[in-house]
Amino acid sequence: MAIVDSSRELEQPEHKPIGWDGKRLRAMLEESEQLFARTGRYYGLEELELQRRDPIRYEKIFSHLRGGLVSARETALNISASPIVKEIGELSFMLYTPEGDSIALSTGIIVHVHTASDAIKFMIRNDYEDNPGIAPRDIFCNNDASIGDVHNADVLTMVPIFWQDEIIGWAGGVTHEIDIGAKTPGSVPVGPISRYEDGIDIPARKIGANDTLFRDHIEAGLRGTRTPMYWTLDERTRIAGCHMVRDAVERVILEEGIDAYKQFIREVIEEGRRTFRNRLLEMTVPGRYRAVAFTDVPFAQESQLPSYARVDTLMHAPTELRITREGLLEFDYEGSSGWGYHSMNCTPSAMQGAIWVLLTQTLICNDKVNDGAQLGTRGNFPPGTWTNHSNPAASTGIAWYFLIPSFTGLIKGLSRSLQARGFVEEVLAPYPFTANVFQGGGIDQYGRQSATTNFGLSSVGGGAKMVLDGLDHAAAMWNPEGDMGDLEMWELIEPFLYLGQRVKANAGCGRHRGGAGYETLRFAWKTPFYEIQNIDNGLSHSTSGLWGGYPSPTGYRHNVRGTNMLELIAAGEEYPTHDGDPEHSNVERLITGQRDFDQHTTTLPELMTHGDLYVCVYHGGHGLGDPIERRPQAVQDDLNGGYVLPRLAETVYQVAAAQDEHGGWQVDAEQTELRRAKFRQLRRERAVPVREWMAAERERILAHARGEGQFIAPVQVMYAQSMRLSDRWARQYREFWDLPADFDYPVPTPTVDLTKTILAAAQEV
Amino acid sequence: MRVDKSMLSDLIDERLPRDTVRAIQSSFKDPARFDTYIELLQERVTWTDRIILPFGEHLYVVVKPDGRRIVKCDCGHEFCEVEQNWKLEALINVRDTEEQLLEVFPRMMQGDPRWSQIREYLCPGCMTQLEVEAVPPGYPVVHDFVPDIDGFYQEWLRRPVPTAS
Numbered sequence: 040m041a042i043v044d045s046s047r048e049l050e051q052p053e054h055k056p057i058g059w060d061g062k063r064l065r066a067m068l069e070e071s072e073q074l075f076a077r078t079g080r081y082y083g084l085e086e087l088e089l090q091r092r093d094p095i096r097y098e099k100i101f102s103h104l105r106g107g108l109v110s111a112r113e114t115a116l117n118i119s120a121s122p123i124v125k126e127i128g129e130l131s132f133m134l135y136t137p138e139g140d141s142i143a144l145s146t147g148i149i150v151h152v153h154t155a156s157d158a159i160k161f162m163i164r165n166d167y168e169d170n171p172g173i174a175p176r177d178i179f180c181n182n183d184a185s186i187g188d189v190h191n192a193d194v195l196t197m198v199p200i201f202w203q204d205e206i207i208g209w210a211g212g213v214t215h216e217i218d219i220g221a222k223t224p225g226s227v228p229v230g231p232i233s234r235y236e237d238g239i240d241i242p243a244r245k246i247g248a249n250d251t252l253f254r255d256h257i258e259a260g261l262r263g264t265r266t267p268m269y270w271t272l273d274e275r276t277r278i279a280g281c282h283m284v285r286d287a288v289e290r291v292i293l294e295e296g297i298d299a300y301k302q303f304i305r306e307v308i309e310e311g312r313r314t315f316r317n318r319l320l321e322m323t324v325p326g327r328y329r330a331v332a333f334t335d336v337p338f339a340q341e342s343q344l345p346s347y348a349r350v351d352t353l354m355h356a357p358t359e360l361r362i363t364r365e366g367l368l369e370f371d372y373e374g375s376s377g378w379g380y381h382s383m384n385c386t387p388s389a390m391q392g393a394i395w396v397l398l399t400q401t402l403i404c405n406d407k408v409n410d411g412a413q414l415g416t417r418g419n420f421p422p423g424t425w426t427n428h429s430n431p432a433a434s435t436g437i438a439w440y441f442l443i444p445s446f447t448g449l450i451k452g453l454s455r456s457l458q459a460r461g462f463v464e465e466v467l468a469p470y471p472f473t474a475n476v477f478q479g480g481g482i483d484q485y486g487r488q489s490a491t492t493n494f495g496l497s498s499v500g501g502g503a504k505m506v507l508d509g510l511d512h513a514a515a516m517w518n519p520e521g522d523m524g525d526l527e528m529w530e531l532i533e534p535f536l537y538l539g540q541r542v543k544a545n546a547g548c549g550r551h552r553g554g555a556g557y558e559t560l561r562f563a564w565k566t567p568f569y570e571i572q573n574i575d576n577g578l579s580h581s582t583s584g585l586w587g588g589y590p591s592p593t594g595y596r597h598n599v600r601g602t603n604m605l606e607l608i609a610a611g612e613e614y615p616t617h618d619g620d621p622e623h624s625n626v627e628r629l630i631t632g633q634r635d636f637d638q639h640t641t642t643l644p645e646l647m648t649h650g651d652l653y654v655c656v657y658h659g660g661h662g663l664g665d666p667i668e669r670r671p672q673a674v675q676d677d678l679n680g681g682y683v684l685p686r687l688a689e690t691v692y693q694v695a696a697a698q699d700e701h702g703g704w705q706v707d708a709e710q711t712e713l714r715r716a717k718f719r720q721l722r723r724e725r726a727v728p729v730r731e732w733m734a735a736e737r738e739r740i741l742a743h744a745r746g747e748g749q750f751i752a753p754v755q756v757m758y759a760q761s762m763r764l765s766d767r768w769a770r771q772y773r774e775f776w777d778l779p780a781d782f783d784y785p786v787p788t789p790t791v792d793l794t795k796t797i798l799a800a801a802q803e804v
Numbered sequence: 805m806r807v808d809k810s811m812l813s814d815l816i817d818e819r820l821p822r823d824t825v826r827a828i829q830s831s832f833k834d835p836a837r838f839d840t841y842i843e844l845l846q847e848r849v850t851w852t853d854r855i856i857l858p859f860g861e862h863l864y865v866v867v868k869p870d871g872r873r874i875v876k877c878d879c880g881h882e883f884c885e886v887e888q889n890w891k892l893e894a895l896i897n898v899r900d901t902e903e904q905l906l907e908v909f910p911r912m913m914q915g916d917p918r919w920s921q922i923r924e925y926l927c928p929g930c931m932t933q934l935e936v937e938a939v940p941p942g943y944p945v946v947h948d949f950v951p952d953i954d955g956f957y958q959e960w961l962r963r964p965v966p967t968a969s
Contacts, residue, residue, distance in 0.1 A: 320960055321833055324857065326951035331939060335919055353919060353940060364955040455949045459858050461841030463816060464829045505861075506815055506825060545913060550861070579920040580938035586861040587933035589922070592913030621912040638916060664861050665933040690907045719931040726895035726926050729945065733892075740942050751918045754940045775944040 057173055057206045058137060059301070064168045064206060068138040068160060081140075081309040081414060089302045090310065100291055100303045101143065101407070107287020108132045108145035111212075115280035121217045121269040122532065123226070124276060126524035127494045129215035132280045134288065135159055137206045140410040142304050148193075148213060148518050150396040153413055155195045155211040157187025157388045162197075162243050171245040175201040178247030178278060180256075182219075183240060184435040189389040190382075191237045191436065192219040192226035192492075196277035200285045202297050208304070210284035212277035217492055219436075220264040223644050224480025224490035227437040229574055230643055232348040232380040237436045239263040239270075250282065265480055265490035311403075311411020316366040318402045319415070324459045328360040328452030332444040334472070335578040335753070336381050341643050347789070348380035353579060353753040354425055354441045355761055357768065358448025362456065370394060370449070371419040374768030377760040377790045378428035382436030387420045387427050389438050393446050393517075394418065400519050401453050401465070423764050423794030430797055440574070440641075443516055444472050444581035447661075450502065454585060458505065466505035468553060468585040470516045471658035472576055473499050475594055477535075477561065479571030479644050484534040484564055491533045496657060498523035500546055500554030503588055503663035508673075509546065509554030511682075512657065534566035535653065539616030544684050546677075548691045549588025549662025550669050555682045556591070556657040560617050560626070562604065563651040570644035571653060573598070577640025588662030589691070594640040595621060597654035598647070602632040605650050618654045620684050626654060666691045667715045671706040678704035693718045737776050743784050755784040763791045805831030809844050812837075816844075838961075849878050856966050857951055862932055863890070865953065869968040873953060881929025889947040891935060895926040900941065 056063040062070075074083035090097040111132045116125055123129045131147030139159030141152045158181040167173055179197040182188055188195060193215055200208045216226050221238035223230030231237050239260070246256040252274070260274065261267045292300045336352040338344060355376040361369040370390075378384040394416060403412050420427040425441060447469035454466045473496045480490030498521045501510035513521045526537045538560040547553035563569065575594030583590045597618055607614045607629070615625040627636065630652060647653065674692045677683040685704070688694050695710035742748045743755065762769035762783060773782055805828055807815065814820045815828065834840070845864065846855050853866035859875055865886045866876045875883040875890040883890035899905050899922040905914035908922065915938075923937040923945075937946060957965040 321835065324951050325955045325960065326949060328949050329946055330948065331943070331946055333920065333938075333940065362952075364952060364959050451948075455860060458860060459949075459951065461812075461837040461858065462833060463812075463841075464825060506818060507822075544910065548908065578916040579940070580915050580922070583922075583936045583938040587924075587936055589908055589936055590938045592909045593915045595912040597912075621910060636912070638912060667933070684910055687908065687910065722897065722926055722931045722933075723895075726897045726924075726931075728928075729892050729894050729896045729925070732896050732898065733945070736942065750941055754919065754942065757940070758942065772944060 054169070054172070055204065057168055057204070059205055064137060064163050064173070065166060068163050071138050071140070075414065081312055081411060082305045084305060084309040087306040087310055089299065089306050096295070097303065097306070100295055100299070101307060103291050104134055104143045104287060107284055108134060108143055111280040111283035111287070112145040112147055114283060115212070115276045118272055118276040118279055119214065119269070120272045122524050122528045123217050123492070123494050124214050124273055126528055127497055127518070127522050128520060129494070129518065130276065131213055132284055133211040134284055135209040135211060136304050136308070137208055139163060139209065140308055142208070142307055142409050144408060146520065148215060149399055150189065150392040150517055151193060151195060151213040153395045153410070154187045154189060154193070154388050154392045155197060155213065156410060158195055158243055159197060159209050161186045173199050173206065174248065175199070176248060176250045177245060178250070178252065179243065180241045180246045181243040183242040184386045184389055184438060185431070186243050187388045189392055189435070189442070190227070190438045191221065191239060192216045194241070194273070194277070196274070196281055198278070198281040198285060200288050202292055207292070207297070207300065208288060210281035210288070212280045214273040214277055216264065216273060217269050218264045218266040218480065218490035221436055223572070224265055224570065225478035226492040227439060227476060227478065227574070229382055229437055229572060229641065231382040231434040231436040232344065233432045234434050235432070237382070237434050252278070265488060307407060308409055308411045311407050311409040312414045313411070314405060314407055315403055315412040315415040319362060319366050319368060322402065322460055322462055322465070323362050323453070323456040325362045325364050328455055330358050330448030330451040330582065332356040332358070332447050332582045333579045334441050334444050334576045334581050335641070336379065336383060337578060337639055337641060338381065340639070343643050351753040352379050352381065353757040354383065355757045356441065356445035356448065358445065358452070360449060360452035366415070367417060368415060369417040372424065372426045373419055373421055374761045374765045375421065375424035375426050376757045377423055377764060377788065377794060378425050378430055378433050379790055382434040383425065383438065383440040384428040384433045384435050385426050385438045385442050386435060387418065389435070389442055390420050390426050391418060393442050394449070396517055397446055397449050401450070421765060422798055423791065429794065437574070439517070444576070446516065447582040451585060463505045468502035468509070468547065468549065468588050468661040468663040469582050470502045470514060471499050471553070471556070471591050471660050472581055473497060473515045473517070474575035474658060475640070475655050476574035477571070477653070477655045478574065479569055481569035482567050483569070484566060489532065493529055493533065495523045495529070495559065495655070497521050498557070499658045500556045500591065500660035502660040503547065503549050503551035503553045503584065505551070505663060508551045509660035511554040512542065512557040514554060514660070534564050534569055535561035536564045538562050538614070541617050542681050543656055543659065544620065544682055545592045545656065546659035546682055547584050547589050547591035547662035548666045548683070548687065549584050550664025550666065551588070551662065552669070552677065552682065553584070553591050553660025553662050556659040558617055558654060558656045560615060561653040561655060563647045563649055563653070565649055566647070568646050568648055571647050572642050572644045573640050575640040577638035582661065584662035586663055587665040589666065590661050591659040593638065594656055594658065595638055596635050596640050596642070597621065597624065597626055598635045599626065599630050599632040599652045600647060602630050602650055602652055604630065604652060626652060667693045667718060671708045671711045675704055675706040740776055740778065744782055746785065748784070752786065755786045756788060759784040759786050760788050760791050763788055764794070806834050807837060807840065809840050812840055812844055851880050854966055854968055857953060859949070860934070862927070862934055865951070867966060867968050871967070877927045877929055877932070879927060879930035879932070881927055886953065887950060889945060891925050891945050894934065895928050897924040897926065898922070899924070
């Protein structure tokens with residue numbers, strides 16, 4: 040009897056707090072936040088005393104920590120077998136304070152520096168110190184975007200670091216999985232319409248102790264994805280890297296002492312905040328900057344979806360960037376359209392992560408990159424919008440789908456500011472969406488079940504610069520080290536051969552053109568079935584170029600099933616290695632079969648089998664400046680390099696070009712000048728005053744109130760969602776067009792209605 | 805890295821070797837850059853109004869003798885006061901048919917005009933294409949940039965906003 044009573048003891052034994060000086064961790068976090076709220080300085084620091092007294096020692100500590108992080112990444116990635124991690128480098132390691140503020144980070148996918156911070160703070164606020172407990176050699180994991188992540192495929196591992204009996208920080212690591220076990224294959228699944236279909240879900244969970252993973256966690260991983268080997272090795276990659284970071288911290292403490300380390304981690308974050316503010320003051324101009332981005336989700340034809348999700352959607356991201364006189368950077372997404380029954384929704388953690396990754400490539404490309412910069416920003420991501428779905432059931436499987444285009448507004452705003460300040464070498468037109476996404480799963484060439492997300496997408500064209508053209512096929516906004524990987528590696532894991540890969544003439548035109556994208560032609564090989572999808576914007580341009588530059592062309596779909604490829608090969612006849620100009624498509628010219636050749640560019644997975652063909656087009660970057668100011672010689676180089684179609688060299692760049700006897704293009708500079716002068720006259724003849732055009736446009740808008748409007752349903756719903764979610768945006772919209780105070784588009788917005796119910800219920804609680 | 809007026813001029817005109825451009829990009833920023841840039845721009849325009857802020861390619865904020873701050877094109881055309889949206893005073897060409905979109909995009913890659921139209925904003929003086937928007941029909945004209953000129957000069961540069969004289 041006594042034994043039973045003992046085993047059911049209600050009073051848990053008391054644990055000594057793990058924070059500093061006998062404090063609980065939660066108390067440390069609250070104290071840190073209160074000090075910042077009161078003083079505007081990290082931990083209320085007025086003076087960076089260690090840095091002032093001994094700057095060499097201070098920098099040495101930072102270098103050792105930073106070196107430990109980079110070394111952890113470069114070493115640990117060799118454990119992984121996934122080409123996304125091993126070849127592309129889609130991982131990073133981070134070091135945090137006990138409260139979860141980042142101190143330093145490695146290179147890599149640094150969007151997650153702040154998402155892991157959110158996850159650590161979630162655990163602290165929810166008293167993980169008591170249950171499940173935070174102890175030396177524990178291992179924690181999170182991939183829940185509502186806690187701190189972008190989407191499930193980005194898996195975060197966090198290891199607390201102790202010195203004696205105090206927690207002195209956290210090591211964090213992230214990898215991007217190749218498949219996450221979602222409703223449809225891959226790492227950015229388009230199939231889910233609720234979070235219950237997003238795949239493996241680990242909401243900030245303790246997954247190991249004594250430096251050893253729990254057996255039940257290992258089993259869940261093995262059973263949870265279509266690619267258990269990659270999952271398992273990626274997890275070991277993250278843990279090994281975190282342990283290397285922990286070792287690096289312990290070495291620093293042994294050399295410098297625990298007191299110096301504690302002082303250093305406070306000062307270096309405050310230094311990060313001050314540095315960021317100084318960069319704003321040095322390089323920008325205070326003011327208000329606006330930009331807008333869109334993307335299409337064309338699901339009305341997707342018969343696999345339930346009726347409420349089978350709709351075409353246009354997503355809307357009005358971005359207001361404010362640089363205040365005080366040196367704060369504010370992001371405001373007021374007026375964004377609503378979340379939807381698709382997997383392209385976001386959480387604030389994801390949005391803040393994107394801010395982070397872009398700032399490190401623009402304003403804070405210095406060495407002390409940490410959460411200090413985050414303290415210098417403010418974000419408004421209104422509940423119920425796609426930026427902050429606030430719906431426990433909403434999917435974020437491919438949150439990147441609109442997160443990427445939506446942050447082009449940040450690039451535009453900063454570029455206007457940098458130019459106004461004279462830093463022309465830093466000015467960029469927007470980057471494009473990193474797409475097409477070649478993604479799917481089925482039976483591979485070895486007869487095994489498999490899945491893939493091909494990361495050739497991490498090398499799209501960069502935005503045009505003010506002093507140069509954009510970077511050709513080598514950029515991704517979410518990873519500062521663009522790398523498409525090796526084709527041979529992708530061919531090993533995907534049952535699709537590469538028939539060819541070459542530059543695509545899809546750079547956005549401008550005085551400087553965007554970087555060109557590229558295309559690959561994939562040939563389904565020895566697979567009985569593989570469901571594969573296209574993911575891109577094909578109906579809408581996500582944004583424009585800068586200062587007269589055009590956006591890059593949209594994506595398109597060109598897949599052929601039941602082809603004559605095998606017959607062509609058997610007969611030794613010509614077969615395509617690329618699609619080229621879709622107006623004179625090589626694939627269409629040479630290949631027969633059941634053809635999808637259209638602008639329906641985001642689809643659910645559709646089956647392909649041995650012998651089928653898939654054209655994969657990666658975007659070009661957007662242009663900068665008036666195209667008719669492009670140097671004729673540069674257009675000639677574009678023509679000879681395949682960066683622009685001859686037809687568009689004439690109609691956009693207005694050059695006089697002709698081919699010589701060898702097929703090389705020659706541009707006549709004098710004739711070009713004459714042609715351009717005439718073109719300016721043509722512009723004058725066909726243009727109208729903006730206010731005149733606005734009067735006619737206003738009538739088109741007002742017609743909707745009478746039930747006579749012509750805008751297609753997704754456009755009307757987009758406006759209605761934005762107006763119903765934001766009184767401010769609705770007022771601005773009506774004021775701009777001088778519409779009646781009660782003007783609205785006469786369409787239902789069921790997700791907005793649900794949002795209002797959810798938010799009202801949350802308020803009651 | 806100190807970038808003097810001559811080097812800045814070469815940078816803008818693309819006469820610098822790539823490694824020099826790279827060095828300028830990677831170096832610490834020159835605190836004098838704003839003044840150097842303004843001076844260079846002022847030399848390059850044909851009119852005498854004082855430039856107080858560069859405002860994108862071809863556009864400037866200038867101060868007039870009566871103190872008004874005006875958005876002005878380098879051809880001399882004056883749009884409006886800086887707090888207003890200069891685009892509303894521009895000329896516009898809207899591409900909202902497939903045929904018009906195909907003049908500037910490859911076929912199949914032009915988008916769908918029901919979802920997305922291209923608006924070209926032109927200077928009435930020189931017919932330069934100053935901005936392009938890609939938005940659905942019915943979208944308000946975007947007001948890209950409203951600088952806080954007083955805050956910039958007085959609080960950041962710690963000097964008065966220049967006057968016309």
